[in-house]
Amino acid sequence: MLDSKIMISSSAVPAAALELLIEQGFDTTSVDELAAAAGISRSTFFRRFGSKENMVFADQEMIITHLQTVLGTSSAPALQALVDAVGVVFDQYTANPPAAELRHRLLQEVPSLRDRELVSTHRFERAFNGYLTSRGLFAAPEEHALRLGISAGIVAIHNDHLRTWLRDHTATSREALAEDARRFLNRFSDILLPGSDATAPPTGHTVVVSVINGPVDQQLVLDEVARALRETPLK
Template identity: 30%
Template structure:
């Protein structure tokens, strides 16, 4: 059970997120300052930065924790599971989380598409997810990333980039539908298409090397 201090911290964090969202939708992300967010949440500027390192970060409050859960899912390969199947399972696991609160995701994306700064921030975040997929593919192939053949690393990065392309297209299609389509079905379909087309290439070439 969370301690009193932990509950207070969670409430303050939630208050900052809600205050930021109110201001962003009222006056725009780019026109809103950290000082205004802090004042709206009735805390100091210093308190804001104890919870969020940048203004962009308050738009994506769950990203760091979600990325870590994604990495954990990638590491939890099931017996006999193919490397790309592990990636698909991890992506579907995160999709399950998003489906629990589609409204929050849709609201977040409304802000993102209206701000070049947030688009850039999201693209930078995507690179972290892409790197996690590439590392998982290499790890699943029982290859040491410190001594791996550069060609294998290159192919892993290509496949990870392709997987993230599927993820982005899937999320956009889901968002454009008003989050009415089943995201899990979309994710499964898109990633299966990728696996059937190119997902085996890295490992076939690696085994032949």
Template identity: 40%
Template sequence: MSTEAGVSDSADFRMQVVAESIRLFAEHGYEATSVDVVAAAAGVSRRTLFRQFRSKEDLIFADHEELLAGVAERLRERDDDPWWAVCAAAEGVFAHFADHRELAVGRYRVVAQVPALRDRELVTTYRYQRLFEESLRRRLPDVPRVRIVAYAAAVTGAHNLLLRQMVRGDETATAQFLHDELRRIHATTQRHERAGATAVTVVTHSADLTPDEVADIVRNRLTRH
């Protein structure tokens, strides 16, 4: 890549730099690979690279920034089931890394060797969970926060576990497997909502009935339903 303008501001360019930096870090070591080497491999100047990426850490996690922005936008736009909207967002993130599996595997290997990068990865993971929580709180203001946090953590945890298994070569860690697990998490929440719902039974009766007779009518009505 030789252009310094236009293309250097595109999402494709950023993804290419992420992939190139991870390749170099994996081959030569994170500490041993300078930003200048990454810039040369990407065909841009050091200045252009720092205009797009503030640090070496950003070179590795830049696609996460794009994903986080996309997740936030999609969650704002959705008007369907709020609980499933969060699951769908998690599926979208998994699909991205499944489509760029080589990049995900390379990053996993680099991050595993550098404590500072592992810390950054944990923070990045939590940012997805926070987006899920914020979406649920915004759309379900009457739901207790503890339930929202627990749900967002369950969705995030299932996604992260299967993602790690996928990059480690586990062929059972598929998008369909994730979908099925998220369906189970979602179904549990729906059962709790139904269990907490209030049922109202309307009974009409003659004004001259005794309280015991009215009670019998109510009992019979509830038994039928």
């Protein structure tokens, strides 16, 4: 199985280039200036990134690919595989705090980059959706929306923890993220965990009849049970 602890190279997004974009402005900073800040030539910059926008999100492309590989090679039950995978994504984003903070600040200042971030969010959702599809989970036509909702929910939980971490690194952790993701996914454990009986009847009221101190009129007992059922129907 692939080692899920592999870290994406911190050089994927040069911190010095991000600092320059913040200092000078995204639109007013040239590619030549970014290449110089990153310590590479102009031709290498274009070969490696293609554009300024692609440079800002260079590691996200790698993280999405890594996520797909981690999910595709996991032999764990689906629920655990999903929890592990969302932790892997969090690990990647928090591995280089200075670069993560710089990009977050840059995204707050540049609307076009925020739009690009939304595209990346949808790609993460598709990665989780693709995994569920490949496992044949929520495969019925009427479960399509549910599968999409679960995929979006996992990403939303991750992003909420990442935003919390960006504000205060001590306010959350990988473990806290995993706990929230598991709590959410446990609602679908009848499908995501092996051996679960999705057709088991729900637990309802239990009727107990006790006979104490001698014989009891059978019809009286039946009448009392019938009355109790009418007043408190089984759910």
